[in-house]
Amino acid sequence: MVLRGDRVTLAHGGGGRAMRDLIEEVFTDSFEPASMEDQARLEAAALAEPGARLAFTTDSFVVSPVEFPGGDIGSLAINGTVNDLAVGGATPLWLSAAFIIEEGTEIALLRRVVATMKAEADRAGVKIVTGDTKVVGRGAADTLFVTTSGVGVIPPGRDLAATRIAPGDVAIVNGVLGDHGACILAARGDLALTSDLQSDCAGLGHLMEAVLAAAPGAKAARDCTRGGLASALNEMAEAAGVGIEIDEAVLPLRAEVKGTCEILGLDPLYLANEGRLVVFVPEDQAEAALAAMRAVDTGAGATIIGWAIAEPAGLVTMRTLFGGTRIVDMLVGEQLPRIC
Amino acid sequence: MVLRGDRVTLAHGGGGRAMRDLIEEVFTDSFEPASMEDQARLEAAALAEPGARLAFTTDSFVVSPVEFPGGDIGSLAINGTVNDLAVGGATPLWLSAAFIIEEGTEIALLRRVVATMKAEADRAGVKIVTGDTKVVGRGAADTLFVTTSGVGVIPPGRDLAATRIAPGDVAIVNGVLGDHGACILAARGDLALTSDLQSDCAGLGHLMEAVLAAAPGAKAARDCTRGGLASALNEMAEAAGVGIEIDEAVLPLRAEVKGTCEILGLDPLYLANEGRLVVFVPEDQAEAALAAMRAVDTGAGATIIGWAIAEPAGLVTMRTLFGGTRIVDMLVGEQLPRIC
Numbered sequence: 001m002v003l004r005g006d007r008v009t010l011a012h013g014g015g016g017r018a019m020r021d022l023i024e025e026v027f028t029d030s031f032e033p034a035s036m037e038d039q040a041r042l043e044a045a046a047l048a049e050p051g052a053r054l055a056f057t058t059d060s061f062v063v064s065p066v067e068f069p070g071g072d073i074g075s076l077a078i079n080g081t082v083n084d085l086a087v088g089g090a091t092p093l094w095l096s097a098a099f100i101i102e103e104g105t106e107i108a109l110l111r112r113v114v115a116t117m118k119a120e121a122d123r124a125g126v127k128i129v130t131g132d133t134k135v136v137g138r139g140a141a142d143t144l145f146v147t148t149s150g151v152g153v154i155p156p157g158r159d160l161a162a163t164r165i166a167p168g169d170v171a172i173v174n175g176v177l178g179d180h181g182a183c184i185l186a187a188r189g190d191l192a193l194t195s196d197l198q199s200d201c202a203g204l205g206h207l208m209e210a211v212l213a214a215a216p217g218a219k220a221a222r223d224c225t226r227g228g229l230a231s232a233l234n235e236m237a238e239a240a241g242v243g244i245e246i247d248e249a250v251l252p253l254r255a256e257v258k259g260t261c262e263i264l265g266l267d268p269l270y271l272a273n274e275g276r277l278v279v280f281v282p283e284d285q286a287e288a289a290l291a292a293m294r295a296v297d298t299g300a301g302a303t304i305i306g307w308a309i310a311e312p313a314g315l316v317t318m319r320t321l322f323g324g325t326r327i328v329d330m331l332v333g334e335q336l337p338r339i340c
Numbered sequence: 341m342v343l344r345g346d347r348v349t350l351a352h353g354g355g356g357r358a359m360r361d362l363i364e365e366v367f368t369d370s371f372e373p374a375s376m377e378d379q380a381r382l383e384a385a386a387l388a389e390p391g392a393r394l395a396f397t398t399d400s401f402v403v404s405p406v407e408f409p410g411g412d413i414g415s416l417a418i419n420g421t422v423n424d425l426a427v428g429g430a431t432p433l434w435l436s437a438a439f440i441i442e443e444g445t446e447i448a449l450l451r452r453v454v455a456t457m458k459a460e461a462d463r464a465g466v467k468i469v470t471g472d473t474k475v476v477g478r479g480a481a482d483t484l485f486v487t488t489s490g491v492g493v494i495p496p497g498r499d500l501a502a503t504r505i506a507p508g509d510v511a512i513v514n515g516v517l518g519d520h521g522a523c524i525l526a527a528r529g530d531l532a533l534t535s536d537l538q539s540d541c542a543g544l545g546h547l548m549e550a551v552l553a554a555a556p557g558a559k560a561a562r563d564c565t566r567g568g569l570a571s572a573l574n575e576m577a578e579a580a581g582v583g584i585e586i587d588e589a590v591l592p593l594r595a596e597v598k599g600t601c602e603i604l605g606l607d608p609l610y611l612a613n614e615g616r617l618v619v620f621v622p623e624d625q626a627e628a629a630l631a632a633m634r635a636v637d638t639g640a641g642a643t644i645i646g647w648a649i650a651e652p653a654g655l656v657t658m659r660t661l662f663g664g665t666r667i668v669d670m671l672v673g674e675q676l677p678r679i680c
Contacts, residue, residue, distance in 0.1 A: 015566025015612070016671025037501065038562075039397035039428040041494060047387040047394065054387065054394075057379035058436035058489055059472045062480075088379040096398035098487045100440070132399045132487075136678060140402075142480040147438045147472075149398055149489035154381060161377065222378075227355025272355070331356025338476060 008105045013135025023133060026110050030118045031097075031128040040129035042094060051156030055090035057081060058149040064338040066109065066143050068187040070179075070198030073146050074116035076274055076340055079203045080225065081150040082124045086208040087221040087277055089160040090152030092124060098132040100145040113144065124203035126150070158212070162239035164219040167310040170286035171244065173278050174207060174293055175200065175301030177229055178257040181271030184339050185260065197256060202275030207298045214292030215285035224276045225340055227331050229305075230269040232278055233316045234330040237308075244316045246306030246328070269318075270331050272339040280308060348445045353475025363473060366450050370458045371437075371468040380469035382434060391496030395430035397421060398489040404678040406449065406483050408527040410519075410538030413486050414456035416614055416680055419543045420565065421490040422464045426548040427561040427617055429500040430492030432464060438472040440485040453484065464543035466490070498552070502579035504559040507650040510626035511584065513618050514547060514633055515540065515641030517569055518597040521611030524679050525600065537596060542615030547638045554632030555625035563617045565680055567671050569645075570609040572618055573656045574670040577648075584656045586646030586668070609658075610671050612679040620648060 003025045011018040033040065047054055061077045077097065085092040097117065101110070121128050179200040186195035204223065212218055220240075222232040237244045253268055261268045275298060281289045286304060293299030316328040343365045351358040373380065387394055401417045417437065425432040437457065441450070461468050519540040526535035544563065552558055560580075562572040577584045593608050601608045615638060621629045626644060633639030656668040 010677045011672070013566075013677065014671060015568075015571050016610075018672060019566075020670075035501075037428060039395045039424050039430065041428065041430075042394040042396060044384075044387045044392065044394040047384045048390065048392075050388065052384065052388075054382040054384040054491070055379050056382060056434055056436060056489075056491060057470050058438045058487070060438040060440050060474045060487060062440060062474045062476050064480075084379050088377060088381060090379065090381075094396055096396060096489050098398045098400040098489075100400050100402060100485055100487075130397050134400045134402045134678075136402050136482065139479065140404075140482040140678075141485070142476065145440055145481070145485065147398070147400060147440075147487035147489075149396075149436050149438075149487075151394070151396055151491060161375075225355070226353075226359075231355050270356075330360075331354060332351070332358060337350045337353065338474075338480075 003107065006107055008101050008103060008107060008135055010103050010135055010137065013133060026107065026114055027131055030114045033129055042129065046153040049156055053154040055085050055088050055152040055154050057084040058147065059084065060145060060147040061340055062145050062338050063340050064142060065187055068199055069183055071201040072113055072116050073144060074113035075120050075201045077146040077148045078117050078120035078124065079201055079274060080340065081148040082126060082203045082205055083223040085150045085152035086205040087223050089158045090154045092126045092150055092152040092205050094129045094151045095121065095126050096130045096149045097128050098147045100141050101133060101135050102141045102143050103135055103138050105143055120203060124205050160218065160220050162220045162236040165236055165240035165242055165280045165308050167242055167308050168283050169219055169280040169308045170283050170304055171278055171280055171306045172290055172293065172302055172304050173252065174276055174299040176252040176254050177273060177276060178253065178268040178271030180274045181336060181339055182257045182260045185336065195256065200273055200275040202298045204275065204277055204298055207293060207296045210292040210296045211279055211289050215281040215289035217282045217285050219280045221277050221279040224273045224278060226272050228270040228272055229278060230316065230328045231331055237316050238314045241313050243309040243312045244306060245309050245319065247319045248321050250303060250305055252301055252303045269328060274340060343447065346447055348441050348443060348447060348475055350443050350475055350477065353473060359473065366447065366454055367471055370454045373469050382469065386493040389496055393494040395425050395428050395492040395494050397424040398487065399424065400485060400487040401680055402485050402678050403524065403680050404482060405527055408539055409523055411541040412453055412456050413484060414453035415460050415541045417486040417488045418457050418460035418464065419541055419614060420680065421488040422466060422543045422545050423563040425490045425492040426545040427563050429498045430494045432466045432490055432492040432545050434469045434491045435461065435466050436470045436489045437468050438487045440481050441473060441475050442481045442483050443475055443478045445483050460543060464545050500558065500560050502560045502576040505576055505580035505582055505620045505648050507582055507648050508623050509559055509620040509648040510623050510644055511618055511620055511646045512630055512633065512642055512644050513592065514616055514639040516592040516594050517613060517616060518593065518608040518611030520614045521676060521679055522597045522600045525676065535596065540613055540615040542638045544615065544617055544638055547633060547636045550632040550636045551619055551629050555621040555629035557622045557625050559620045561617050561619040564613045566612050568610040568612055569618060570656065570668045571671055577656050578654050581653050583649040583652050584646060585649050585659065587659045588661050590643060590645055592641055592643045609668060614680060
């Protein structure tokens with residue numbers, strides 16, 4: 001224990017001994033990389049299989065507040081990147097983590113975030129193998145930003161792509177929608193809302209494996225993060241050139257999330273989730289996929305919410321509770337800044 | 341051209357149509373990823389070779405100012421990550437790029453940075469295959485932070501590691517030291533310095549390939565970024581359990597950089613470089629390595645600066661111009677914040 005003081009200083013970003021102390025005590029003692037070289041060197045046996053492909057993704061996380069009920073920026077950073085790999089059909093293997101830290105940030109906060117990251121990585125079966133820290137002066141960043149990148153392997157023959165969705169395919173989500181967005185809103189405290197809501201933040205790798213085992217014909221999946229279910233469905237409808245129709249009566253929504261949205265004039269279809277995905281499977285595999293999802297903890301609330309249709313191509317529509325149909329457009333502006 | 345206005349707004353980070361317009365017009369039109377899925381899917385033929393290893397690295401860039409003589413945050417972000425891969429013996433292949441943008445940042449600035457990134461990626465022979473953008477409110481970040489991660493392939497049988505350095509091995513740098521650090525200092529303008537200095541920012545993949553072809557017994561290499569040559573050598577001495585002795589008389593330094601350091605009380609050995617590396621090769625391969633480096637544009641100024649010695653183990657020492665010897669310690673605090 002050589003780390004002095006309880007807050008990060010500019011010296012911790014300078015490339016010298018103070019930085020090394022911070023990295024060793026806070027980061028590598030927890031993440032335990034195989035070496036202290038600046039780049040991870042990884043045996044790529046799974047990639048050597050003929051036809052295997054490498055999946056590669058990145059996300060920056062800027063959520064405010066950094067900690068919230070059900071998670072923190074670290075759980076978002078691990079699960080967000082794990083989920084990006086998983087919905088592409090990849091088995092997540094290795095993650096990098098880069099930290100931009102505001103001078104004055106509590107080292108205890110960093111330690112908590114890093115502990116969360118380690119726990120979530122273990123749960124997802126991935127290793128954090130390389131990283132970076134930068135420190136910026138007070139006011140040049142807001143506490144802590146984390147950028148993770150992920151590498152995974154797509155097994156030979158597996159091909160999930162939104163372009164493959166065809167009319168008749170069934171859309172399944174793995175649980176109630178909007179908890180993360182509503183939880184962050186409440187956690188900001190400036191809305192005078194009190195709430196027991198927790199973020200839905202979770203890794204979905206195991207769930208995707210279960211879906212793909214039960215429904216090998218699965219066409220495509222998306223995690224419903226920024227922009228919510230509505231944005232994910234719009235992207236998929238546009239990519240596939242199909243319509244997507246969902247049924248308001250069956251959408252899994254907590255009364256509490258609905259209530260929060262009504263008060264604030266928000267639409268829960270656009271609320272961010274960090275542990276929810278939508279997957280399209282052929283109709284004859286829908287029941288098998290649903291059963292397999294429900295057998296996994298992150299899929300306990302799995303629900304069929306709609307299906308792909310031929311027309312209107314590229315549009316998402318919803319059968320409303322009142323028997324009508326309305327267009328669920330892509331979000332135009334910003335519903336909630338810094339939700340992830 | 342659907343992008344309205346000339347500055348980034350919070351709506352550009354919201355996950356909806358405004359974000360997609362920004363991403364398409366500014367980022368993907370330039371980087372041209374193979375698909376718009378959220379994860380790149382890459383044919384990994386080079387990784388299928390028996391014994392090949394995957395190299396994986398990440399860095400966040402927070403340099404201030406964002407643009408400076410000889411480069412911008414984009415050239416640092418590409419070359420910094422390319423160089424991390426190259427000094428590990430990897431052939432750089434694929435990069436990710438994640439942007440944290442302050443509300444109000446000029447879209448024209450973003451376009452310039454992205455154009456630099458594309459040009460540097462092309463020069464290095466790498467593809468930017470996936471990315472992310474987040475927008476934070478005014479004052480929550482300073483203009484623009486960029487995090488890149490890189491994936492490369494280490495060919496079978498290639499093993500560069502600081503632990504392999506042994507007494508007698510020769511240390512070579514590829515050119516004058518400290519230009520980047522001195523250039524950023526001058527560019528900040530608050531030191532009343534004027535200067536013609538340009539950043540040395542450059543990709544070193546081709547240079548490393550030349551070294552490894554000419555000196556297949558090369559032991560280890562490090563890029564001399566934050567903390568400068570002194571920090572790189574200290575890390576290597578400690579990892580290898582050898583001493584490293586350098587010779588002040590032969591250190592390649594511009595008079596202008598020396599002068600800036602004298603005025604400001606800085607030590608050029610600790611100044612950051614973004615296109616400089618130090619490589620250790622067996623003594624009998626040193627001349628071949630030197631000649632090969634000088635034949636590459638980024639190695640024109642290659643110079644032998646020292647050698648590994650048995651004692652004092654773990655320490656870096658310098659023969660001074662006055663005939664004495666002094667310890668070149670690891671930087672303790674912060675010499676210059678936000679240098680990269």
